[in-house]
Amino acid sequence: MDLLPKNDIHRKIIHLDMDAFYASVEMRDNPELKNKALVIAHDPREYNGHGVIATANYLARQYGINSAMPAIEAVRKIPKDKLVFVTPNFDKYRHVSAQVHEIMHAVTDQVESVALDEAYMDVTNNKLGNFSAIELGCYMQERIYKELHLGASFGVSYNKFLAKMGSEYAKPFGRSVILPQEAVAFLADQPIKKFPGVGKKTQGTFKELGLQTGRDLQQLSVKKLTSLFGKFGYQLALHAHGIDFSPVKAQRKRKSIGRENTYLPVLFDQNEILRNLRNFAEVISKQLKEKKLQGKVVTIKVRTPDFVTKTKRQTLPKFTSDEQVIYQASYELLRQVDYQTAGIRLLGISVSQLESIRYAEINLGLFSTDW
Incomplete structure (x- = not known):
């Protein structure tokens, strides 16, 4: 067996x-x-x-x-x-x-x-x-x-x-x-055509073989199903018995959220530079809040007309999505960059080391069960 x-x-x-x-x-x-x-x-x-x-x-x-x-x-x-x-x-x-x-x-x-x-x-x-x-x-x-x-x-x-x-x-x-102790009985009563991954072409083959429900699959050996359908037959055998080891493949987390712009002519005016910084901080803050994220590292990027790129970063005391905190950190970092002589061709801010905002002490107000 x-x-x-x-x-x-x-x-x-x-x-x-x-x-x-x-x-x-x-x-x-x-x-x-x-x-x-x-x-x-x-x-x-x-x-x-x-x-x-x-x-x-x-x-x-x-x-x-x-x-x-x-x-x-x-x-x-x-x-x-x-x-x-x-x-x-x-x-x-x-x-x-x-x-x-x-x-x-x-x-x-x-x-x-x-x-x-x-x-x-x-x-x-x-x-x-x-x-x-x-x-x-x-x-x-x-x-x-x-x-x-x-x-x-x-x-x-x-x-x-x-x-x-x-x-x-x-x-x-x-x-x-569908609880573990109910799975096999539940699947026995389901039409095979409702099994995820079973297409119309395969449904025709099942019909020719007289296979209609999960119970029909459960009564066939793994060897028989594999001989009929190859690798897909083995997967069918597992599924018919409520077995599926495939993991939930989460999308990669976003590493940073940022904003930058290239300027021609280059920027020299301090007020205009700070105005751009504040606009960037506002947009980044909004995006973080929309995505329910907060970050702990602020990075500023400055490129001069001779294409020399300088970056400075600061780790904040705590995670934030606050516009003013992001702006203040970027302002302090900008002061560490020598750009006054050549001017700024590209200016940007990014916030990294992101984490999701946690929702503490939420009362769902629903029934309780182990599942």
């Missing part, structure tokens, strides 16, 4: 997925769209039948419309008086996505973004204290709803695969928890 590797159930993973994200943003910004079958795509009637659907709201999905379908399908399936196309506005969606990710990073920096509208989070250790993964998921879900007026669903489990299965299980505005 095949031996599966020993499972790892010690982690607490959240998969958070925005509900019909692009469509929800458009309905929030234009309430008149809420009772329409909204499709985010170029209107194929204006593009010679061309276009692909980015997403659709839940009313449009009732007509069988989903993302990645040809947009012309919406014209064929949805009554004309109900159908509305909205051209995607990805700049807006990226902006809202950044706001959602700020809320995630208030909980943990172990965030792996999959797309603008979804991410995995490892909350085995988190920033907020001794809260369960369920409480943390509810905290984020409710903040997103109250602050951004958008819906999100989340799944909680001990690995990424199951957390993703959970977030998809109860959409929209869903909350799902």
Whole structure:
């Protein structure tokens, strides 16, 4: 009999997925769209039948419309008086996505973004204290709803695969928890086509082999699945038994936030130089606060017309995002640089040794559980 590797159930993973994200943003910004079958795509009637659907709201999905379908399908399936196309506005969606990710990073920096509208989070250790993964998921879900007026669903489990299965299980505005002792039974009842990573081509192969549910996979040996599907078969065997060792791959932390400018003609006037320093400090302070960051090292960079670059840095007594503190430190550093004779061709400030602002003593006001 095949031996599966020993499972790892010690982690607490959240998969958070925005509900019909692009469509929800458009309905929030234009309430008149809420009772329409909204499709985010170029209107194929204006593009010679061309276009692909980015997403659709839940009313449009009732007509069988989903993302990645040809947009012309919406014209064929949805009554004309109900159908509305909205051209995607990805700049807006990226902006809202950044706001959602700020809320995630208030909980943990172990965030792996999959797309603008979804991410995995490892909350085995988190920033907020001794809260369960369920409480943390509810905290984020409710903040997103109250602050951004958008819906999100989340799944909680001990690995990424199951957390993703959970977030998809109860959409929209869903909350799902898959405990270690429930995982195998839960997966047994799930259609294989709902397993993340199983595409349409593979679904056809499963159908030919008479494999429909997780239970069917659980009854096959690892050797058999591997012989049928290679490496993917081995992964299927693990997933069917609730095993997934893949880590949450957090994006690298930003090392510094700065601002600089090149001047032609070069700067000599002291008041103008200080005015630029103050503007830089104001912009950096604003960016730090927006990203919920603070820094401890201020660096000034000065380049003269002969392209000689000089840098000075100061370590502050404590972390800060305060504009005045950043400006004062940069002013003191500027006084240590000899630039009066040649003038300044480039001037810049940066703040480094960054850390996230911690949210102490937050009362989430939710139920308590180990998960």
